[in-house]
Amino acid sequence: MECTRCGACCVAPDIAALDKPLGMRCPHLTADNLCSVYDRRPQVCRSYEPDEVCQLIEAPTLEERVQKYLALFGLTGEAEATRQAGCASMRRARGGA
Template structure:
């Protein structure tokens, strides 16, 4: 499958190499939904390839694609908790989760 450059893979999943929490936009994702650090992106981003998940979450907007991704993996509630807690990093999100 060819990448559509929708940006969902830079928003929906957590990305440990970038300390990016689940469901939050990567700080390196530009307004055009392209990576602003593409030439020096971490290996996990380099290794990612469009696959069946991309087809399954397809939708007209990035917001809808992210919603579909989180629902597909049953992560909607966890992502909502991250957003509500205001966590800007995975480390912060894990610390809050561990206190509960």
């Protein structure tokens, strides 16, 4: 499976190592969907491999791909609540400190 650099995996999932909440753009993702900290990105990003999910979420826009990703994992409601709260921290979104 080839990575199309669509950016969805840097937006849709929550990423503990970055304290990045569900459905919110990683602050390190540039406007053209590249990683601005590529050489020092966390291990979780280094280990991420494109898989069948990348195909399942194919759509014309990044926002649509993100929505399909969230729906695939049953996370649409949780991501929407986080977005509405404008919560920039995964730990706070989950009710932690």
